[in-house]
Amino acid sequence: DAGVTQSPTHLIKTRGQQVTLRCSPKSGHDTVSWYQQALGQGPQFIFQYYEEEERQRGNFPDRFSGHQFPNYSSELNVNALLLGDSALYLCASSLVAGPNSPLHFGNGTRLTVT
Amino acid sequence: AQKVTQAQTEISVVEKEDVTLDCVYETRDTTYYLFWYKQPPSGELVFLIRRNSFDEQNEISGRYSWNFQKSTSSFNFTITASQVVDSAVYFCALSEAIGPSSASKIIFGSGTRLSIRP
Numbered sequence: 001d002a003g004v005t006q007s008p009t010h011l012i013k014t015r016g017q018q019v020t021l022r023c024s025p026k027s028g029h030d031t032v033s034w035y036q037q038a039l040g041q042g043p044q045f046i047f048q049y050y051e052e053e054e055r056q057r058g059n060f061p062d063r064f065s066g067h068q069f070p071n072y073s074s075e076l077n078v079n080a081l082l083l084g085d086s087a088l089y090l091c092a093s094s095l096v097a098g099p100n101s102p103l104h105f106g107n108g109t110r111l112t113v114t
Numbered sequence: 115a116q117k118v119t120q121a122q123t124e125i126s127v128v129e130k131e132d133v134t135l136d137c138v139y140e141t142r143d144t145t146y147y148l149f150w151y152k153q154p155p156s157g158e159l160v161f162l163i164r165r166n167s168f169d170e171q172n173e174i175s176g177r178y179s180w181n182f183q184k185s186t187s188s189f190n191f192t193i194t195a196s197q198v199v200d201s202a203v204y205f206c207a208l209s210e211a212i213g214p215s216s217a218s219k220i221i222f223g224s225g226t227r228l229s230i231r232p
Contacts, residue, residue, distance in 0.1 A: 033219075042118075042205050042222030043159070056219050088157060102149065103220065105159035 002027055004106035006091050012112045013081050021076040021109045025093030032074040033103060034066060037088040049074055050096075078111075086113045116141045118208050118223035126229040127196055135191045135226045137206030143167075148182065148189045149207040149220065159205070165189065196230045203227045 005024045013019050025032050031050045035043035045058035049068035063079045072093075078085055088110050092103035117140040127133050139148065150162040163173065165182050173180050177194045193200055209220040 035222075040224075042207075042224045043220075045219035045221070048219065058219055090157075090159065092159075102161045102164050103159075104161065105151075107156060107158045110157075 004029075004091055004093050004104050006089075006106040006109050008109060009107065010110045010112075012114060015081055015083060015113055017081050018077065018079045019081060019111060021078075021089050021091075021111070023074045023076070023091030023093075023106060025072050025074070025091075026104045029093035029095055029104065030072050031094045031096060031101070032068055032072065033092045033094075034074070034076045035090040035092065036060070037090055037108070039087070043090055046076070081113045083113050086111060116143075116208055116210060116221050118206050118221055120206055120223035120226050122226045123224070124227045124229070126231060128231050129198055130195050132192060132194050133196050133228065135193075135204050135206075135228065137189045137191065137223060139187050139189065139206070139208045141187075141208060141210060143210045146208060146210045149209070150180065150189075150191050151205045151207060151222075153203040153205060153225070155202070162191075193228075198230045198232055201228060201230045 003026050007022045033048040034046040036046055037043040046060050046064055047057040047066055048055045052068045065077045068074045088108040090105050090108045092105045094101035094103050119138045122136055146167045148165045152160045152162055163180055170182050170184055179192045181190045203225045205225045206223045207220045
């Protein structure tokens with residue numbers, strides 16, 4: 001049973017560029033959330049997708065956008081990259097949209113912006 | 115405002131010692147959920163436990179135990195007879211129901227880095 005898979009594992013981009021990160025949820029899961037984890041910090045919620053709609057959003061600018069596909073996989077897009085966007089981006093999936101559903105996390109994508 | 119505080123940034127103990135990781139949370143909601151996650155060096159966050167706000171029973175799972183006290187807004191995590199494999203960063207987290215869609219976001223603390231020395 002495959003868990004949450006993310007690609008790529010590492011990425012280096014230049015300031016001002018755009019990046020797309022991808023996530024496949026754990027088999028049977030229908031909800032995907034994205035988190036940003038800066039070095040030495042806890043993950044911060046970016047947004048959550050359920051039924052192909054953004055259900056909730058954290059305090060991130062519009063440069064961060066996402067999408068969920070009919071097969072429940074998801075993409076995170078970041079435009080006009082800033083040095084401060086360098087972080088580990090974690091994707092998490094769960095079975096239903098709800099506060100008591102434990103998240104299953106992927107290994108993350110390490111994004112470095114130079 | 116919702117907030118999770120893990121005051122201990124780093125803890126180092128010798129193998130077989132017991133260790134407690136502290137977690138204090140803030141929320142105005144009456145219904146909420148508390149979690150603990152483990153993050154080994156590989157980076158993946160591993161779910162350990164979920165507790166809802168109406169269940170204050172302590173829980174034990176093998177060498178792990180959790181103490182939930184609403185009166186002090188704390189949800190502490192104890193590892194008994196620690197092992198080197200327990201070395202990781204541990205995160206306490208809080209989630210609430212937001213809006214009619216019941217979508218939620220999880221708020222993580224800043225984590226406690228636990229090192230178990232052989």
